[in-house]
Amino acid sequence: MIVTLTLNPSLDRTIEIGSLTRGAVIRAAAAHLDPGGKGVNVSRALLANQVRSCAVVPFGGDEGRRLVSLLQAEGIDMITVPVAGPTRSNVTLAEPDGTVTKINEPGTALSAEELDTVAEAVLSAATSADWVVASGSLPPGVPLDVYAGLCRRFSGAGINVAIDTSGPALLAAVAETPALVKPNREELSEATGLTIVSLGDAIEAAEILRARGASTVLASLGADGAVLLQDDQIWYGEGPVAEPRSTVGAGDAMLAGFLAAGARGEAALVEALAWATAAVGLPGSRMPSPGDIRRNHVRVTRADPTLSLRSGG
Ligand SMILES: Nc1ncnc2c1ncn2[C@@H]1O[C@H](COP(=O)(O)OP(=O)(O)OP(=O)(O)O)[C@@H](O)[C@H]1O
Ligand SMILES: O=P(O)(O)OC[C@@]1(O)O[C@H](CO)[C@@H](O)[C@@H]1O
Known part of the structure; x- marks a missing residue:
């Protein structure tokens, strides 16, 4: 079970x-509303593929109630924690070639009491968990070491923690030896100060995160695929997407696929890439179901550090 x-x-x-076009009135062709947030998406992807998970979700205001009703409609197993501030709304402008422009609100502050209640919910759900996944940005006022605290709490209890966040929260968590981190290219670069133009740069940055404490690093590299550093092995993989619709949530689908496949080695990286590339072919932040996921187009090999990355860094 994955919390x-x-x-x-x-x-x-x-x-x-x-x-x-900046400054213009733009008439939209269509609009979709999805429940969102990185951990929420991981749970949605797992549910769509019949993998058990429990999502811990603070919610507030009309937006929060809508979020919860969308998640209920999907059948997500969750523990919801009512909080005073309204849940944020994030907007994605999606163009036909797959380019997305995303505007994320900061979210509203959680009080210390609310944060304690959320932490208790995670602890109670985690009693039967193999993995706890802590994903996404922190709302204002939440201590930057909150994910680090989770890593400390669970590493002693034999529960694996996966972290997908950025900035100081990522650095603090890495120092508490999480089983897995899933940075994207920008997060790798920001965390290490390295400019990433080749696969070798991405590997060097991922090695730094491992030296600081992360056991496994699964680094997503946008259209360039992903690299996995685990034990003494380094795997690189990618998969084509015939018609990119929206990359939003592709990293979450990747993490879900990796965990669903057992989180180890080449086979888990193939699954991660199959789920991620399927997500890119779907609109909005829709998560892929078994019918969307194709594995035979994914190529995974031992990583060649001299490979140049195509997409901008
Ligand atoms: N344009 C693309 N073409 C093909 N595959 C893509 C493309 N963009 C993303 N992917 C796939 O999705 C994976 C995750 O993408 P990315 O590195 O953008 O994650 P992310 O920044 O964590 O995304 P998010 O935060 O929206 O979930 C990549 O490793 C790759 O497999
Ligand atoms: O602002 P954060 O927490 O970094 O990211 C939030 C978010 O962009 O991540 C998901 C895609 O990964 C979306 O559902 C959501 O809008």
Whole structure:
């Protein structure tokens, strides 16, 4: 069983437009509303693929109630924690070529009492968990070492912790020896100060995170695929996407696929890439179901550090 924690969930509104022109009135072709936030998406992807999970979700205000009703409609197993501030709304402008422009609200502050209640919910859900996944940004006022505290709490209890966040919260968590971190290219670069233009740069940055405490690093590299550093092995993989619709949530689908496949080695990386590339072909932050996921187009090999990355860094 996999417990996910999303301290800063969102209502994700995706607006499909022809092209983005600053300062213009843009008529949208379509709009979708999805429940959002990184841990929420991991749970949605797991549910869509019949893997048991429990999402811990603080919610507040009308937006929070809408979020909870969308998650209930999907059948997500969750522990919801009512909080005073309203849940945020995040907006994605999606263009036909797959380019997305995302505007994420900061979210509203959680009080110390609310944070304690959320932590208790995670502890109670985690009694039967193999993994606890702590994902996404922190709302204002939440201590930057909150994910680090989770790592400390669970490493003693034999429960694996996976972290997908950025900035100081990522650095603090890495120092508490999480089983897994899933940075994207920008997060790798920010955490290490390295500019990442080749696979070798990404590997060097991931090695730094391992030296600081992370056991396994699964680094997603956007259209360039992903690299996995685990034990003494380094695997690289990618998969084509015929028609990219929206990359939002692709990293979450990747993490879900990796954990669903046992979180070890080449086979788990293939699964992670199959789920991620399927997500890129779906609108908004829709998570892929078994019918969307194709494994035979994913290529995973031993990593060649001299490989140049195509997409911008
Ligand atoms: N344009 C693309 N073409 C093909 N695959 C892509 C593309 N963008 C993303 N992917 C796939 O999705 C994975 C995750 O993408 P990315 O590195 O952008 O994650 P992320 O920044 O964590 O995303 P998010 O935070 O929205 O979940 C990549 O490793 C890759 O497999
Ligand atoms: O602001 P954060 O917490 O970093 O990211 C939030 C978010 O962009 O991440 C998900 C995609 O990964 C979306 O559902 C959501 O809007």
